[in-house]
Amino acid sequence: MVSPKDFDFGAHLFAIGTKVNCRKVHVSSRRLLSLADLSTQSRCTYTRFMNMHARQTGEIQRPLIDSYGRQVNYLRVSVTDRCDFRCTYCMGENMVFLPKSEVLSFEEIQTIIAQFVARGVRKVRLTGGEPLVRRDIMKLIAALSESHLAQGTLDELTITTNGSQLARHAAELARLGIRRINVSLDTLDNALFTEITRRGRLSQVLEGIEAAQAVGIAVKLNMVAMKGVNEDEIIPMMEWAHARGYELTLIEAMPLGEVALDRADAHLSLKQVHDRIAERFTLEHIAKRTGGPARYKRVTETGGTLGFITPLSHNFCESCNRVRLTCTGQLYMCLGQDDRVDLRAALREGGVEALDAALDRAMIAKPKGHDFVAERIQTPSVVRHMSVTGG
Numbered sequence: 001m002v003s004p005k006d007f008d009f010g011a012h013l014f015a016i017g018t019k020v021n022c023r024k025v026h027v028s029s030r031r032l033l034s035l036a037d038l039s040t041q042s043r044c045t046y047t048r049f050m051n052m053h054a055r056q057t058g059e060i061q062r063p064l065i066d067s068y069g070r071q072v073n074y075l076r077v078s079v080t081d082r083c084d085f086r087c088t089y090c091m092g093e094n095m096v097f098l099p100k101s102e103v104l105s106f107e108e109i110q111t112i113i114a115q116f117v118a119r120g121v122r123k124v125r126l127t128g129g130e131p132l133v134r135r136d137i138m139k140l141i142a143a144l145s146e147s148h149l150a151q152g153t154l155d156e157l158t159i160t161t162n163g164s165q166l167a168r169h170a171a172e173l174a175r176l177g178i179r180r181i182n183v184s185l186d187t188l189d190n191a192l193f194t195e196i197t198r199r200g201r202l203s204q205v206l207e208g209i210e211a212a213q214a215v216g217i218a219v220k221l222n223m224v225a226m227k228g229v230n231e232d233e234i235i236p237m238m239e240w241a242h243a244r245g246y247e248l249t250l251i252e253a254m255p256l257g258e259v260a261l262d263r264a265d266a267h268l269s270l271k272q273v274h275d276r277i278a279e280r281f282t283l284e285h286i287a288k289r290t291g292g293p294a295r296y297k298r299v300t301e302t303g304g305t306l307g308f309i310t311p312l313s314h315n316f317c318e319s320c321n322r323v324r325l326t327c328t329g330q331l332y333m334c335l336g337q338d339d340r341v342d343l344r345a346a347l348r349e350g351g352v353e354a355l356d357a358a359l360d361r362a363m364i365a366k367p368k369g370h371d372f373v374a375e376r377i378q379t380p381s382v383v384r385h386m387s388v389t390g391g
C-alpha cells in the first residue's frame, strides 16, 4: 500500500494518471517528505486522486487519509444528545434536546460505522450526551460487537460515560467484549459533584465504576480540571483512583458551549497542574498510547498512570487520527472547528455509495487543527456543546 508519509508523488500520480486517464497533473517536486509540504490545492489533488484511483481499480486499500497525510482510524459516535446530568462545563441548565425524529436510527449508525470500518477505522467510541441513556443502547452495542469485534474488523469498541447507568449495564458490556471504558468524574465531594453535574448522584457513579471493575472492565477516569472549582482535588483524586486500580486522565476545559468555562479566568493550565504534582510525586514519561489524545506519565509512588489531555496548552493536532459523528449524522472533522459533512443526507439520498463519497469529501475538508484560544470568549457561528460532538 502507498504510504503518504514518504510518498513519491510524481511517480505515483503518473501511475494514477495512466489508470484513471488523467495526465494533467503538474508535479513540481518528485520527492516529498510530508504531504504538509504541499500547497492546499496539491494536497486536495492528492487526496482526490488516491480515492479516485482506488475506487476505479480496487487495487489499493482505501484508508481515510486527510490532506495533511494523517490517517483517520478512530471514530467517535455520539448516539444521543440527551443526558441525565447538566455538567456546568458542558451544557446550560435548561438545555433543549433534539426531537427524536432528528436522531440517527440504530440501522443508520450501524451502516455508517460499517463504512468507516471498511475504510480502515479500528476504534469506535460511543459517546453522547450520555450513551447509556439512549433507549435500547445495549442492542446497538450487541450488534456492533457481533459485526465488528467478533469478526476482528475493529480492535476496540468502547464508551465514554458519566457512569450513572453503569451498574446495571456493566456485566452485559463485559460480555459483549467491552474491555475498557472511560468514566467522567470531576470530584469525590458529594456537594461539589451535585454542583458540577447539577443533578447527578455521586454514589450512583461510584457504584457503576465498581461494578465495571468487578466484571473485569478497565476503568479510566476523566477529570476536567477547573480553576477554583476542583483544582485542589486533583492529587486526592489521583491517589484515590490509583489505590483502586483506575487510571486517571486530566482534561483541560475547552471553551465550548455557552458555559462558565468560556471565561479565561476559569482556565487551568495542565502544565501548571503537572508541575504541582511533580513537586510531590515522581512522574515518569511512558510511551503508552491509546489512540486518543492523552499523553501518559507513570506515578512512581502510586504505581498508577496519569494522563494529560491538553488541547489548549499543548497542541496534539499534528497526529490527529479521529473524526466525530453527531447523533444527527453530521461528521465533524475536528472538535474545535465548525466544518462538517452531512452523512445522514448522503446516506438517505444516495445510499452507501454516496456515503462513501462523503467520507472522501470529509478527508479533504479535515482541518489542520483547532483554533481554541484560552483567552478568548468563544463566539462561533453556532454555539456548540460538547454533548453534540461527544467530546
Ligand SMILES: Nc1nc2c(ncn2[C@@H]2O[C@H](COP(=O)(O)OP(=O)(O)OP(=O)(O)O)[C@@H](O)[C@H]2O)c(=O)[nH]1
Binding pocket: 125, 127, 160, 182, 220, 222, 251, 254, 290, 291, 292, 293, 294, 309, 311, 320, 322, 335, 336, 370, 390, 391
Ligand atoms: N481537542 C481535542 N480534545 C479531545 C479529542 N479527543 C478527545 N478529546 C478530549 O478528551 C476528552 C476525553 O476523551 P475520551 O472520551 O475519554 O476519549 P479518549 O481520550 O480518546 O480515550 P482513550 O481511548 O482512552 O484515549 C474528550 O472529552 C475531549 O475533552 C480531540 O480530538 N481533540
Ligand SMILES: C[S@@+](CC[C@H](N)C(=O)[O-])C[C@H]1O[C@@H](n2cnc3c(N)ncnc32)[C@H](O)[C@@H]1O
Binding pocket: 083, 089, 090, 127, 128, 129, 130, 131, 160, 161, 162, 182, 183, 184, 222, 223, 224, 251, 252, 253, 254, 255, 256, 261, 386, 387, 390, 391
Ligand atoms: C461530552 S461527554 C459525553 C459522555 C458522557 N456523558 C460523559 O460525561 O462521560 C464526554 C467528555 O467530554 C468532557 N467534556 C465536556 N465538556 C467539556 C469541556 N468544555 N471541556 C473539556 N471536556 C469536556 C466530559 O468531561 C466527558 O469526559
Ligand code: SF4
Binding pocket: 083, 084, 085, 086, 087, 090, 091, 128, 129, 130, 162, 184, 386, 387
Ligand atoms: S459531560 Fe457528559 S454527563 Fe456531563 S452534561 Fe455533558 S454529556 Fe452529560
Ligand code: SF4
Binding pocket: 293, 311, 316, 317, 318, 320, 321, 322, 333, 334, 335, 336, 337, 367, 368, 369, 370
Ligand atoms: S482539535 Fe481537531 S485536529 Fe486537533 S486533535 Fe482534536 S479533532 Fe484533531
